[in-house]
Amino acid sequence: MHSIINRDKVSIIGRYQIPSSNSIFNSAVIPFGNGFAGVFRCDNKAVQMNIFAGFSKDGINWEIEHKPIQMKAGNTKMIESDYKYDPRVTFIEDRYWITWCNGYHGPTIGIAYTYDFKEFFQCENAFLPFNRNGVLFPEKINGKYCMLSRPSDNEHTPFGDIYLSYSPDMKYWGEHRCVMKVTDFKESAWQCTKIGAGPVPLKTKEGWLLFYHGVINTCNGFRYSMGAALLDLKQPDKVLYRSKDYLLAPATQYELIGDVPNVVFPCAALNDDEKVAVYYGAADTVVGVAFGYINEIIDFLKNNSIN
Numbered sequence: 001m002h003s004i005i006n007r008d009k010v011s012i013i014g015r016y017q018i019p020s021s022n023s024i025f026n027s028a029v030i031p032f033g034n035g036f037a038g039v040f041r042c043d044n045k046a047v048q049m050n051i052f053a054g055f056s057k058d059g060i061n062w063e064i065e066h067k068p069i070q071m072k073a074g075n076t077k078m079i080e081s082d083y084k085y086d087p088r089v090t091f092i093e094d095r096y097w098i099t100w101c102n103g104y105h106g107p108t109i110g111i112a113y114t115y116d117f118k119e120f121f122q123c124e125n126a127f128l129p130f131n132r133n134g135v136l137f138p139e140k141i142n143g144k145y146c147m148l149s150r151p152s153d154n155e156h157t158p159f160g161d162i163y164l165s166y167s168p169d170m171k172y173w174g175e176h177r178c179v180m181k182v183t184d185f186k187e188s189a190w191q192c193t194k195i196g197a198g199p200v201p202l203k204t205k206e207g208w209l210l211f212y213h214g215v216i217n218t219c220n221g222f223r224y225s226m227g228a229a230l231l232d233l234k235q236p237d238k239v240l241y242r243s244k245d246y247l248l249a250p251a252t253q254y255e256l257i258g259d260v261p262n263v264v265f266p267c268a269a270l271n272d273d274e275k276v277a278v279y280y281g282a283a284d285t286v287v288g289v290a291f292g293y294i295n296e297i298i299d300f301l302k303n304n305s306i307n
């Protein structure tokens with residue numbers, strides 16, 4: 001069978017890759033210098049969540065720091081962070097911005113910036129708790145920073161739609177708009193319980209290509225798959241196409257078996273004009289990568305759209 005997205009038989013980052021880790025998953029990577037840098041979610045053996053910087057020459061073999069990122073004060077005084085997880089990274093104008101799920105009386109969206117992946121500066125949280133999956137667009141839209149997010153609860157949230165918000169300064173966020181909601185299970189069941197933005201949206205001639213996760217609640221718990229949507233370039237709360245079929249669903253050993261079985265959770269994508277590599281957490285245990293051709297993915301969306 002010809003697939004639009006193809007993954008490797010093995011994961012690229014193992015659960016015990018640094019001495020303290022129980023699992024390394026839901027992590028973000030970006031081109032940096034002559035190679036790549038990343039921010040990795042490494043849960044430790046007390047199963048506490050934190051984020052770690054890492055570097056790679058080829059995007060596949062990674063050296064991850066053994067100590068978590070220590071933040072300095074950014075656009076505010078230091079704010080509480082009980083835990084950090086599910087980072088995303090993007091470059092805007094002159095620096096790299098990191099968003100993640102920050103523990104502040106429950107999960108909300110933390111923001112930091114760095115120039116070099118050595119020193120990190122923590123800014124105001126974007127939203128009130130509870131919120132997850134905060135994902136910045138890689139450029140200002142209509143003169144403002146723009147972020148996708150998923151309002152949620154303090155538990156394992158059995159609901160959730162994707163919204164976007166604008167900010168003039170990365171500190172104050174508003175103009176919240178709904179982007180897309182869960183589906184009716186009769187139309188497309190894999191995304192009928194909750195959805196959340198994945199990697200930073202990728203700019204194409206036809207629109208912002210957004211990979212996202214969709215969840216169905218089964219008799220065995222949540223099952224996380226990956227779909228894609230194309231959003232209007234100037235008005236990204238307008239969905240042009242959205243996948244009815246998933247693009248990637250748990251199927252290999254390392255996606256089906258792990259600390260949380262049946263999870264593919266995309267958090268980053270690297271691309272050139274033709275191809276894309278999507279980095280995703282697999283079964284909340286390891287990091288996998290899957291490859292596709294951008295024009296094939298866009299054709300797939302046009303032919304499989306639920307709109």
Ligand code: BMA
Binds near residue numbers: 026085086224263281
């Ligand atoms: C979400 C987050 C993710 C995780 C997923 C599946 O709520 O905790 O980090 O991958 O659940 O367990």
